[in-house]
Amino acid sequence: MKDPDSFLLPRIDRWPARLDLLQSASGLFLGLFMWLHMLFVSSILLGNDAMWAVARFFEGYFFFGSPLPWLVSAFVATVFALFVTHAWLALRKFPTHWGxxxxxxxxxxxxxxxxxxxxxxxxxxxxxxxxxxPVHLYLMLTHPELIGPYESADRVWSGRMWPLYLVLLFLVELHGGIGLYRLAVKWGDFKDAIAARRRLKRLKWSLTVFFLVLGLTTLAAYLKLGMEHAPRVGEPYVPTWQRAAS
Ligand code: HEM
Structure with missing residues:
Protein backbone atom coordinates (compact mmCIF):
# COMPACT_ATOMS: atom_id res chain seq x y z
CA MET A 1 0.00 0.00 0.00
CA LYS A 2 1.20 3.51 -0.76
CA ASP A 3 2.50 5.58 2.20
CA PRO A 4 -0.43 7.97 3.07
CA ASP A 5 2.10 10.81 3.66
CA SER A 6 3.23 10.63 0.04
CA PHE A 7 -0.16 12.09 -0.97
CA LEU A 8 0.38 15.10 1.30
CA LEU A 9 4.09 15.89 0.89
CA PRO A 10 5.41 17.11 -2.46
CA ARG A 11 8.33 15.09 -3.86
CA ILE A 12 11.65 16.79 -3.14
CA ASP A 13 13.71 17.42 -6.27
CA ARG A 14 17.29 16.83 -5.16
CA TRP A 15 18.86 17.85 -8.48
CA PRO A 16 19.22 21.61 -7.77
CA ALA A 17 21.21 20.72 -4.62
CA ARG A 18 23.33 18.16 -6.48
CA LEU A 19 24.11 20.64 -9.25
CA ASP A 20 25.01 23.25 -6.64
CA LEU A 21 27.41 20.80 -5.02
CA LEU A 22 28.96 20.01 -8.41
CA GLN A 23 29.39 23.72 -9.09
CA SER A 24 31.13 24.20 -5.74
CA ALA A 25 33.39 21.16 -6.24
CA SER A 26 34.43 22.13 -9.79
CA GLY A 27 35.01 25.73 -8.62
CA LEU A 28 37.14 24.53 -5.70
CA PHE A 29 39.30 22.41 -8.01
CA LEU A 30 39.69 25.20 -10.59
CA GLY A 31 40.43 27.87 -7.94
CA LEU A 32 43.13 25.79 -6.24
CA PHE A 33 44.52 24.74 -9.64
CA MET A 34 44.87 28.40 -10.67
CA TRP A 35 47.00 29.19 -7.61
CA LEU A 36 49.27 26.21 -8.29
CA HIS A 37 49.36 27.11 -12.02
CA MET A 38 50.58 30.61 -11.13
CA LEU A 39 53.32 29.17 -8.90
CA PHE A 40 54.52 26.81 -11.67
CA VAL A 41 54.39 29.51 -14.38
CA SER A 42 56.32 31.90 -12.11
CA SER A 43 59.26 29.44 -12.02
CA ILE A 44 60.66 31.66 -14.81
CA LEU A 45 61.57 34.12 -12.02
CA LEU A 46 64.05 31.51 -10.72
CA GLY A 47 65.69 31.27 -14.13
CA ASN A 48 65.26 29.67 -17.54
CA ASP A 49 66.55 26.27 -16.39
CA ALA A 50 64.04 26.18 -13.51
CA MET A 51 61.09 26.87 -15.85
CA TRP A 52 62.40 24.30 -18.36
CA ALA A 53 62.60 21.68 -15.57
CA VAL A 54 59.01 22.40 -14.41
CA ALA A 55 57.70 22.13 -17.99
CA ARG A 56 59.54 18.84 -18.64
CA PHE A 57 58.46 17.47 -15.24
CA PHE A 58 54.80 17.64 -16.33
CA GLU A 59 55.72 15.83 -19.55
CA GLY A 60 57.11 12.98 -17.44
CA TYR A 61 60.67 13.57 -18.72
CA PHE A 62 62.28 12.74 -15.36
CA PHE A 63 60.27 9.50 -15.05
CA PHE A 64 60.29 8.14 -18.60
CA GLY A 65 63.59 9.57 -19.88
CA SER A 66 61.91 11.41 -22.77
CA PRO A 67 59.18 14.08 -22.83
CA LEU A 68 55.58 12.91 -23.40
CA PRO A 69 53.69 16.14 -24.22
CA TRP A 70 50.38 14.25 -24.63
CA LEU A 71 50.39 13.91 -20.81
CA VAL A 72 50.03 17.70 -20.63
CA SER A 73 47.33 17.64 -23.34
CA ALA A 74 45.39 15.04 -21.33
CA PHE A 75 45.56 17.21 -18.23
CA VAL A 76 44.58 20.35 -20.18
CA ALA A 77 41.60 18.42 -21.63
CA THR A 78 40.48 17.55 -18.08
CA VAL A 79 40.81 21.18 -16.93
CA PHE A 80 38.97 22.33 -20.09
CA ALA A 81 36.11 19.88 -19.42
CA LEU A 82 35.84 21.06 -15.81
CA PHE A 83 35.93 24.70 -16.95
CA VAL A 84 33.03 24.07 -19.38
CA THR A 85 31.05 22.13 -16.73
CA HIS A 86 31.60 24.87 -14.15
CA ALA A 87 30.56 27.60 -16.63
CA TRP A 88 27.45 25.65 -17.69
CA LEU A 89 26.41 25.16 -14.05
CA ALA A 90 27.06 28.85 -13.30
CA LEU A 91 24.78 29.90 -16.16
CA ARG A 92 21.80 28.76 -14.04
CA LYS A 93 22.50 31.68 -11.69
CA PHE A 94 23.13 34.39 -14.30
CA PRO A 95 20.58 37.20 -14.59
CA THR A 96 19.32 36.74 -18.16
CA HIS A 97 16.71 39.44 -18.75
CA TRP A 98 17.37 43.17 -18.81
CA GLY A 99 14.83 43.58 -15.98
CA PRO A 134 39.45 28.99 -24.18
CA VAL A 135 41.99 30.84 -26.40
CA HIS A 136 44.78 29.99 -23.93
CA LEU A 137 43.48 26.49 -23.17
CA TYR A 138 43.26 25.57 -26.86
CA LEU A 139 46.91 26.61 -27.42
CA MET A 140 48.03 24.56 -24.39
CA LEU A 141 45.94 21.59 -25.57
CA THR A 142 47.24 21.52 -29.14
CA HIS A 143 50.87 22.63 -28.56
CA PRO A 144 51.94 21.24 -25.17
CA GLU A 145 55.48 20.71 -26.51
CA LEU A 146 55.81 24.50 -26.93
CA ILE A 147 55.94 25.18 -23.19
CA GLY A 148 59.37 26.34 -22.06
CA PRO A 149 61.32 29.54 -21.33
CA TYR A 150 61.92 30.59 -24.98
CA GLU A 151 58.78 28.92 -26.33
CA SER A 152 56.50 30.61 -23.76
CA ALA A 153 58.30 33.97 -23.95
CA ASP A 154 57.99 33.88 -27.78
CA ARG A 155 54.26 33.19 -27.49
CA VAL A 156 53.83 36.03 -24.95
CA TRP A 157 55.73 38.66 -26.99
CA SER A 158 56.09 37.60 -30.66
CA GLY A 159 52.78 35.67 -30.55
CA ARG A 160 51.06 38.79 -29.10
CA MET A 161 49.47 36.84 -26.24
CA TRP A 162 50.46 39.33 -23.52
CA PRO A 163 47.35 41.60 -23.81
CA LEU A 164 45.12 38.53 -23.38
CA TYR A 165 47.20 37.25 -20.43
CA LEU A 166 47.13 40.69 -18.78
CA VAL A 167 43.32 40.86 -18.84
CA LEU A 168 42.92 37.14 -18.03
CA LEU A 169 45.23 37.47 -15.01
CA PHE A 170 42.97 40.10 -13.37
CA LEU A 171 39.81 38.18 -14.29
CA VAL A 172 41.01 34.85 -12.95
CA GLU A 173 42.51 36.20 -9.72
CA LEU A 174 39.40 38.25 -8.88
CA HIS A 175 37.00 35.46 -9.88
CA GLY A 176 38.96 32.70 -8.14
CA GLY A 177 39.53 34.72 -4.95
CA ILE A 178 35.86 35.71 -4.63
CA GLY A 179 34.77 32.16 -5.53
CA LEU A 180 36.91 30.49 -2.87
CA TYR A 181 35.78 33.06 -0.27
CA ARG A 182 32.12 32.39 -1.15
CA LEU A 183 32.71 28.62 -0.89
CA ALA A 184 34.15 29.06 2.61
CA VAL A 185 31.17 31.22 3.64
CA LYS A 186 28.66 28.81 2.10
CA TRP A 187 29.99 25.49 3.36
CA GLY A 188 32.05 26.54 6.41
CA ASP A 189 30.64 25.95 9.89
CA PHE A 190 31.60 29.02 11.94
CA LYS A 191 30.58 29.85 15.51
CA ASP A 192 30.79 33.61 14.95
CA ALA A 193 29.79 34.00 11.29
CA ILE A 194 30.31 37.78 11.15
CA ALA A 195 33.85 37.65 12.60
CA ALA A 196 34.67 34.69 10.31
CA ARG A 197 33.53 36.63 7.22
CA ARG A 198 35.72 39.57 8.24
CA ARG A 199 38.77 37.30 8.63
CA LEU A 200 38.05 35.39 5.42
CA LYS A 201 37.69 38.62 3.47
CA ARG A 202 41.05 39.88 4.75
CA LEU A 203 42.67 36.56 3.74
CA LYS A 204 40.96 36.64 0.33
CA TRP A 205 42.21 40.15 -0.52
CA SER A 206 45.76 39.33 0.71
CA LEU A 207 45.89 36.24 -1.52
CA THR A 208 44.43 38.13 -4.50
CA VAL A 209 47.02 40.92 -4.15
CA PHE A 210 49.83 38.35 -3.70
CA PHE A 211 48.88 36.41 -6.84
CA LEU A 212 48.31 39.59 -8.87
CA VAL A 213 51.77 40.92 -7.97
CA LEU A 214 53.33 37.49 -8.68
CA GLY A 215 51.40 37.24 -11.99
CA LEU A 216 52.39 40.73 -13.15
CA THR A 217 56.06 40.16 -12.24
CA THR A 218 55.96 36.83 -14.08
CA LEU A 219 54.35 38.36 -17.16
CA ALA A 220 57.00 41.12 -17.16
CA ALA A 221 59.72 38.42 -17.06
CA TYR A 222 58.22 36.59 -20.09
CA LEU A 223 57.84 39.90 -21.92
CA LYS A 224 61.48 40.85 -21.33
CA LEU A 225 62.73 37.43 -22.40
CA GLY A 226 60.38 37.44 -25.41
CA MET A 227 61.70 40.82 -26.59
CA GLU A 228 65.32 39.72 -26.20
CA HIS A 229 64.62 36.42 -27.99
CA ALA A 230 62.54 38.00 -30.81
CA PRO A 231 65.41 37.91 -33.37
CA ARG A 232 65.64 34.12 -32.83
CA VAL A 233 61.90 33.47 -32.44
CA GLY A 234 60.99 29.77 -32.70
CA GLU A 235 64.35 28.52 -31.41
CA PRO A 236 63.69 26.02 -28.57
CA TYR A 237 65.40 26.38 -25.20
CA VAL A 238 68.23 23.96 -24.38
CA PRO A 239 69.05 23.78 -20.64
CA THR A 240 72.52 24.80 -19.46
CA TRP A 241 73.55 21.27 -18.44
CA GLN A 242 72.65 19.85 -21.88
CA ARG A 243 74.60 22.62 -23.63
CA ALA A 244 77.60 21.97 -21.37
CA ALA A 245 77.45 18.21 -22.11
CA SER A 246 77.35 18.63 -25.91
C1 HEM B 1 46.13 22.72 -17.62
C2 HEM B 1 45.84 23.90 -18.14
C3 HEM B 1 46.83 25.02 -18.29
C4 HEM B 1 48.14 25.00 -18.65
C5 HEM B 1 48.99 23.78 -19.01
C6 HEM B 1 48.63 26.37 -18.63
C7 HEM B 1 49.93 26.76 -18.91
C8 HEM B 1 50.40 28.06 -18.94
C9 HEM B 1 51.73 28.47 -19.32
C10 HEM B 1 52.85 27.53 -19.73
C11 HEM B 1 51.79 29.81 -19.22
C12 HEM B 1 53.02 30.70 -19.54
C13 HEM B 1 52.79 31.49 -20.83
C14 HEM B 1 52.70 30.59 -22.06
O1 HEM B 1 53.41 29.59 -22.17
O2 HEM B 1 51.88 30.93 -22.95
C15 HEM B 1 50.50 30.28 -18.75
C16 HEM B 1 50.19 31.57 -18.46
C17 HEM B 1 48.96 32.00 -18.04
N1 HEM B 1 47.83 31.24 -17.87
FE1 HEM B 1 47.71 29.22 -18.06
N2 HEM B 1 47.61 27.18 -18.27
C18 HEM B 1 46.49 26.41 -18.04
C19 HEM B 1 45.23 26.85 -17.65
C20 HEM B 1 44.89 28.17 -17.45
C21 HEM B 1 43.57 28.62 -17.12
C22 HEM B 1 42.34 27.73 -16.92
C23 HEM B 1 43.64 29.99 -17.00
C24 HEM B 1 42.59 30.99 -16.65
C25 HEM B 1 41.31 30.79 -16.75
C26 HEM B 1 45.01 30.38 -17.25
C27 HEM B 1 45.49 31.67 -17.20
C28 HEM B 1 46.80 32.05 -17.46
C29 HEM B 1 47.30 33.41 -17.34
C30 HEM B 1 46.48 34.62 -16.89
C31 HEM B 1 48.64 33.38 -17.70
C32 HEM B 1 49.63 34.55 -17.66
C33 HEM B 1 50.25 34.50 -16.30
C34 HEM B 1 51.30 35.56 -16.06
O3 HEM B 1 52.36 35.47 -16.64
O4 HEM B 1 51.02 36.45 -15.27
N3 HEM B 1 45.75 29.24 -17.52
N4 HEM B 1 49.68 29.18 -18.58
Missing part, protein backbone atom coordinates in the same frame (compact mmCIF):
# COMPACT_ATOMS: atom_id res chain seq x y z
CA UNK A 100 16.82 41.15 -13.81
CA UNK A 101 20.05 43.11 -14.41
CA UNK A 102 18.34 46.38 -13.46
CA UNK A 103 16.75 44.80 -10.38
CA UNK A 104 20.18 43.55 -9.23
CA UNK A 105 21.81 46.94 -9.85
CA UNK A 106 19.05 48.64 -7.85
CA UNK A 107 19.55 46.09 -5.05
CA UNK A 108 23.33 46.69 -5.02
CA UNK A 109 22.84 50.44 -4.80
CA UNK A 110 20.25 50.17 -2.07
CA UNK A 111 22.10 47.64 0.10
CA UNK A 112 25.72 48.88 -0.05
CA UNK A 113 26.63 45.31 0.94
CA UNK A 114 30.13 44.15 -0.09
CA UNK A 115 29.20 40.48 -0.62
CA UNK A 116 26.31 41.48 -2.90
CA UNK A 117 28.73 43.54 -5.01
CA UNK A 118 31.28 40.68 -4.99
CA UNK A 119 28.65 38.29 -6.38
CA UNK A 120 28.05 40.63 -9.32
CA UNK A 121 31.82 41.01 -9.86
CA UNK A 122 31.99 37.22 -10.06
CA UNK A 123 29.26 37.13 -12.72
CA UNK A 124 31.05 39.77 -14.85
CA UNK A 125 34.54 38.20 -14.54
CA UNK A 126 33.10 34.71 -15.16
CA UNK A 127 31.28 35.92 -18.28
CA UNK A 128 34.47 37.53 -19.68
CA UNK A 129 36.40 34.29 -19.05
CA UNK A 130 33.94 32.34 -21.26
CA UNK A 131 35.63 34.08 -24.20
CA UNK A 132 39.24 34.59 -23.10
CA UNK A 133 40.23 31.40 -21.25
Missing amino acids: QHMAYLRLMRAMHHEDTILWFAQVITGFAMFFLA
Whole structure:
Protein backbone atom coordinates (compact mmCIF):
# COMPACT_ATOMS: atom_id res chain seq x y z
CA MET A 1 0.00 0.00 0.00
CA LYS A 2 1.20 3.51 -0.76
CA ASP A 3 2.50 5.58 2.20
CA PRO A 4 -0.43 7.97 3.07
CA ASP A 5 2.10 10.81 3.66
CA SER A 6 3.23 10.63 0.04
CA PHE A 7 -0.16 12.09 -0.97
CA LEU A 8 0.38 15.10 1.30
CA LEU A 9 4.09 15.89 0.89
CA PRO A 10 5.41 17.11 -2.46
CA ARG A 11 8.33 15.09 -3.86
CA ILE A 12 11.65 16.79 -3.14
CA ASP A 13 13.71 17.42 -6.27
CA ARG A 14 17.29 16.83 -5.16
CA TRP A 15 18.86 17.85 -8.48
CA PRO A 16 19.22 21.61 -7.77
CA ALA A 17 21.21 20.72 -4.62
CA ARG A 18 23.33 18.16 -6.48
CA LEU A 19 24.11 20.64 -9.25
CA ASP A 20 25.01 23.25 -6.64
CA LEU A 21 27.41 20.80 -5.02
CA LEU A 22 28.96 20.01 -8.41
CA GLN A 23 29.39 23.72 -9.09
CA SER A 24 31.13 24.20 -5.74
CA ALA A 25 33.39 21.16 -6.24
CA SER A 26 34.43 22.13 -9.79
CA GLY A 27 35.01 25.73 -8.62
CA LEU A 28 37.14 24.53 -5.70
CA PHE A 29 39.30 22.41 -8.01
CA LEU A 30 39.69 25.20 -10.59
CA GLY A 31 40.43 27.87 -7.94
CA LEU A 32 43.13 25.79 -6.24
CA PHE A 33 44.52 24.74 -9.64
CA MET A 34 44.87 28.40 -10.67
CA TRP A 35 47.00 29.19 -7.61
CA LEU A 36 49.27 26.21 -8.29
CA HIS A 37 49.36 27.11 -12.02
CA MET A 38 50.58 30.61 -11.13
CA LEU A 39 53.32 29.17 -8.90
CA PHE A 40 54.52 26.81 -11.67
CA VAL A 41 54.39 29.51 -14.38
CA SER A 42 56.32 31.90 -12.11
CA SER A 43 59.26 29.44 -12.02
CA ILE A 44 60.66 31.66 -14.81
CA LEU A 45 61.57 34.12 -12.02
CA LEU A 46 64.05 31.51 -10.72
CA GLY A 47 65.69 31.27 -14.13
CA ASN A 48 65.26 29.67 -17.54
CA ASP A 49 66.55 26.27 -16.39
CA ALA A 50 64.04 26.18 -13.51
CA MET A 51 61.09 26.87 -15.85
CA TRP A 52 62.40 24.30 -18.36
CA ALA A 53 62.60 21.68 -15.57
CA VAL A 54 59.01 22.40 -14.41
CA ALA A 55 57.70 22.13 -17.99
CA ARG A 56 59.54 18.84 -18.64
CA PHE A 57 58.46 17.47 -15.24
CA PHE A 58 54.80 17.64 -16.33
CA GLU A 59 55.72 15.83 -19.55
CA GLY A 60 57.11 12.98 -17.44
CA TYR A 61 60.67 13.57 -18.72
CA PHE A 62 62.28 12.74 -15.36
CA PHE A 63 60.27 9.50 -15.05
CA PHE A 64 60.29 8.14 -18.60
CA GLY A 65 63.59 9.57 -19.88
CA SER A 66 61.91 11.41 -22.77
CA PRO A 67 59.18 14.08 -22.83
CA LEU A 68 55.58 12.91 -23.40
CA PRO A 69 53.69 16.14 -24.22
CA TRP A 70 50.38 14.25 -24.63
CA LEU A 71 50.39 13.91 -20.81
CA VAL A 72 50.03 17.70 -20.63
CA SER A 73 47.33 17.64 -23.34
CA ALA A 74 45.39 15.04 -21.33
CA PHE A 75 45.56 17.21 -18.23
CA VAL A 76 44.58 20.35 -20.18
CA ALA A 77 41.60 18.42 -21.63
CA THR A 78 40.48 17.55 -18.08
CA VAL A 79 40.81 21.18 -16.93
CA PHE A 80 38.97 22.33 -20.09
CA ALA A 81 36.11 19.88 -19.42
CA LEU A 82 35.84 21.06 -15.81
CA PHE A 83 35.93 24.70 -16.95
CA VAL A 84 33.03 24.07 -19.38
CA THR A 85 31.05 22.13 -16.73
CA HIS A 86 31.60 24.87 -14.15
CA ALA A 87 30.56 27.60 -16.63
CA TRP A 88 27.45 25.65 -17.69
CA LEU A 89 26.41 25.16 -14.05
CA ALA A 90 27.06 28.85 -13.30
CA LEU A 91 24.78 29.90 -16.16
CA ARG A 92 21.80 28.76 -14.04
CA LYS A 93 22.50 31.68 -11.69
CA PHE A 94 23.13 34.39 -14.30
CA PRO A 95 20.58 37.20 -14.59
CA THR A 96 19.32 36.74 -18.16
CA HIS A 97 16.71 39.44 -18.75
CA TRP A 98 17.37 43.17 -18.81
CA GLY A 99 14.83 43.58 -15.98
CA GLN A 100 16.82 41.15 -13.81
CA HIS A 101 20.05 43.11 -14.41
CA MET A 102 18.34 46.38 -13.46
CA ALA A 103 16.75 44.80 -10.38
CA TYR A 104 20.18 43.55 -9.23
CA LEU A 105 21.81 46.94 -9.85
CA ARG A 106 19.05 48.64 -7.85
CA LEU A 107 19.55 46.09 -5.05
CA MET A 108 23.33 46.69 -5.02
CA ARG A 109 22.84 50.44 -4.80
CA ALA A 110 20.25 50.17 -2.07
CA MET A 111 22.10 47.64 0.10
CA HIS A 112 25.72 48.88 -0.05
CA HIS A 113 26.63 45.31 0.94
CA GLU A 114 30.13 44.15 -0.09
CA ASP A 115 29.20 40.48 -0.62
CA THR A 116 26.31 41.48 -2.90
CA ILE A 117 28.73 43.54 -5.01
CA LEU A 118 31.28 40.68 -4.99
CA TRP A 119 28.65 38.29 -6.38
CA PHE A 120 28.05 40.63 -9.32
CA ALA A 121 31.82 41.01 -9.86
CA GLN A 122 31.99 37.22 -10.06
CA VAL A 123 29.26 37.13 -12.72
CA ILE A 124 31.05 39.77 -14.85
CA THR A 125 34.54 38.20 -14.54
CA GLY A 126 33.10 34.71 -15.16
CA PHE A 127 31.28 35.92 -18.28
CA ALA A 128 34.47 37.53 -19.68
CA MET A 129 36.40 34.29 -19.05
CA PHE A 130 33.94 32.34 -21.26
CA PHE A 131 35.63 34.08 -24.20
CA LEU A 132 39.24 34.59 -23.10
CA ALA A 133 40.23 31.40 -21.25
CA PRO A 134 39.45 28.99 -24.18
CA VAL A 135 41.99 30.84 -26.40
CA HIS A 136 44.78 29.99 -23.93
CA LEU A 137 43.48 26.49 -23.17
CA TYR A 138 43.26 25.57 -26.86
CA LEU A 139 46.91 26.61 -27.42
CA MET A 140 48.03 24.56 -24.39
CA LEU A 141 45.94 21.59 -25.57
CA THR A 142 47.24 21.52 -29.14
CA HIS A 143 50.87 22.63 -28.56
CA PRO A 144 51.94 21.24 -25.17
CA GLU A 145 55.48 20.71 -26.51
CA LEU A 146 55.81 24.50 -26.93
CA ILE A 147 55.94 25.18 -23.19
CA GLY A 148 59.37 26.34 -22.06
CA PRO A 149 61.32 29.54 -21.33
CA TYR A 150 61.92 30.59 -24.98
CA GLU A 151 58.78 28.92 -26.33
CA SER A 152 56.50 30.61 -23.76
CA ALA A 153 58.30 33.97 -23.95
CA ASP A 154 57.99 33.88 -27.78
CA ARG A 155 54.26 33.19 -27.49
CA VAL A 156 53.83 36.03 -24.95
CA TRP A 157 55.73 38.66 -26.99
CA SER A 158 56.09 37.60 -30.66
CA GLY A 159 52.78 35.67 -30.55
CA ARG A 160 51.06 38.79 -29.10
CA MET A 161 49.47 36.84 -26.24
CA TRP A 162 50.46 39.33 -23.52
CA PRO A 163 47.35 41.60 -23.81
CA LEU A 164 45.12 38.53 -23.38
CA TYR A 165 47.20 37.25 -20.43
CA LEU A 166 47.13 40.69 -18.78
CA VAL A 167 43.32 40.86 -18.84
CA LEU A 168 42.92 37.14 -18.03
CA LEU A 169 45.23 37.47 -15.01
CA PHE A 170 42.97 40.10 -13.37
CA LEU A 171 39.81 38.18 -14.29
CA VAL A 172 41.01 34.85 -12.95
CA GLU A 173 42.51 36.20 -9.72
CA LEU A 174 39.40 38.25 -8.88
CA HIS A 175 37.00 35.46 -9.88
CA GLY A 176 38.96 32.70 -8.14
CA GLY A 177 39.53 34.72 -4.95
CA ILE A 178 35.86 35.71 -4.63
CA GLY A 179 34.77 32.16 -5.53
CA LEU A 180 36.91 30.49 -2.87
CA TYR A 181 35.78 33.06 -0.27
CA ARG A 182 32.12 32.39 -1.15
CA LEU A 183 32.71 28.62 -0.89
CA ALA A 184 34.15 29.06 2.61
CA VAL A 185 31.17 31.22 3.64
CA LYS A 186 28.66 28.81 2.10
CA TRP A 187 29.99 25.49 3.36
CA GLY A 188 32.05 26.54 6.41
CA ASP A 189 30.64 25.95 9.89
CA PHE A 190 31.60 29.02 11.94
CA LYS A 191 30.58 29.85 15.51
CA ASP A 192 30.79 33.61 14.95
CA ALA A 193 29.79 34.00 11.29
CA ILE A 194 30.31 37.78 11.15
CA ALA A 195 33.85 37.65 12.60
CA ALA A 196 34.67 34.69 10.31
CA ARG A 197 33.53 36.63 7.22
CA ARG A 198 35.72 39.57 8.24
CA ARG A 199 38.77 37.30 8.63
CA LEU A 200 38.05 35.39 5.42
CA LYS A 201 37.69 38.62 3.47
CA ARG A 202 41.05 39.88 4.75
CA LEU A 203 42.67 36.56 3.74
CA LYS A 204 40.96 36.64 0.33
CA TRP A 205 42.21 40.15 -0.52
CA SER A 206 45.76 39.33 0.71
CA LEU A 207 45.89 36.24 -1.52
CA THR A 208 44.43 38.13 -4.50
CA VAL A 209 47.02 40.92 -4.15
CA PHE A 210 49.83 38.35 -3.70
CA PHE A 211 48.88 36.41 -6.84
CA LEU A 212 48.31 39.59 -8.87
CA VAL A 213 51.77 40.92 -7.97
CA LEU A 214 53.33 37.49 -8.68
CA GLY A 215 51.40 37.24 -11.99
CA LEU A 216 52.39 40.73 -13.15
CA THR A 217 56.06 40.16 -12.24
CA THR A 218 55.96 36.83 -14.08
CA LEU A 219 54.35 38.36 -17.16
CA ALA A 220 57.00 41.12 -17.16
CA ALA A 221 59.72 38.42 -17.06
CA TYR A 222 58.22 36.59 -20.09
CA LEU A 223 57.84 39.90 -21.92
CA LYS A 224 61.48 40.85 -21.33
CA LEU A 225 62.73 37.43 -22.40
CA GLY A 226 60.38 37.44 -25.41
CA MET A 227 61.70 40.82 -26.59
CA GLU A 228 65.32 39.72 -26.20
CA HIS A 229 64.62 36.42 -27.99
CA ALA A 230 62.54 38.00 -30.81
CA PRO A 231 65.41 37.91 -33.37
CA ARG A 232 65.64 34.12 -32.83
CA VAL A 233 61.90 33.47 -32.44
CA GLY A 234 60.99 29.77 -32.70
CA GLU A 235 64.35 28.52 -31.41
CA PRO A 236 63.69 26.02 -28.57
CA TYR A 237 65.40 26.38 -25.20
CA VAL A 238 68.23 23.96 -24.38
CA PRO A 239 69.05 23.78 -20.64
CA THR A 240 72.52 24.80 -19.46
CA TRP A 241 73.55 21.27 -18.44
CA GLN A 242 72.65 19.85 -21.88
CA ARG A 243 74.60 22.62 -23.63
CA ALA A 244 77.60 21.97 -21.37
CA ALA A 245 77.45 18.21 -22.11
CA SER A 246 77.35 18.63 -25.91
C1 HEM B 1 46.13 22.72 -17.62
C2 HEM B 1 45.84 23.90 -18.14
C3 HEM B 1 46.83 25.02 -18.29
C4 HEM B 1 48.14 25.00 -18.65
C5 HEM B 1 48.99 23.78 -19.01
C6 HEM B 1 48.63 26.37 -18.63
C7 HEM B 1 49.93 26.76 -18.91
C8 HEM B 1 50.40 28.06 -18.94
C9 HEM B 1 51.73 28.47 -19.32
C10 HEM B 1 52.85 27.53 -19.73
C11 HEM B 1 51.79 29.81 -19.22
C12 HEM B 1 53.02 30.70 -19.54
C13 HEM B 1 52.79 31.49 -20.83
C14 HEM B 1 52.70 30.59 -22.06
O1 HEM B 1 53.41 29.59 -22.17
O2 HEM B 1 51.88 30.93 -22.95
C15 HEM B 1 50.50 30.28 -18.75
C16 HEM B 1 50.19 31.57 -18.46
C17 HEM B 1 48.96 32.00 -18.04
N1 HEM B 1 47.83 31.24 -17.87
FE1 HEM B 1 47.71 29.22 -18.06
N2 HEM B 1 47.61 27.18 -18.27
C18 HEM B 1 46.49 26.41 -18.04
C19 HEM B 1 45.23 26.85 -17.65
C20 HEM B 1 44.89 28.17 -17.45
C21 HEM B 1 43.57 28.62 -17.12
C22 HEM B 1 42.34 27.73 -16.92
C23 HEM B 1 43.64 29.99 -17.00
C24 HEM B 1 42.59 30.99 -16.65
C25 HEM B 1 41.31 30.79 -16.75
C26 HEM B 1 45.01 30.38 -17.25
C27 HEM B 1 45.49 31.67 -17.20
C28 HEM B 1 46.80 32.05 -17.46
C29 HEM B 1 47.30 33.41 -17.34
C30 HEM B 1 46.48 34.62 -16.89
C31 HEM B 1 48.64 33.38 -17.70
C32 HEM B 1 49.63 34.55 -17.66
C33 HEM B 1 50.25 34.50 -16.30
C34 HEM B 1 51.30 35.56 -16.06
O3 HEM B 1 52.36 35.47 -16.64
O4 HEM B 1 51.02 36.45 -15.27
N3 HEM B 1 45.75 29.24 -17.52
N4 HEM B 1 49.68 29.18 -18.58
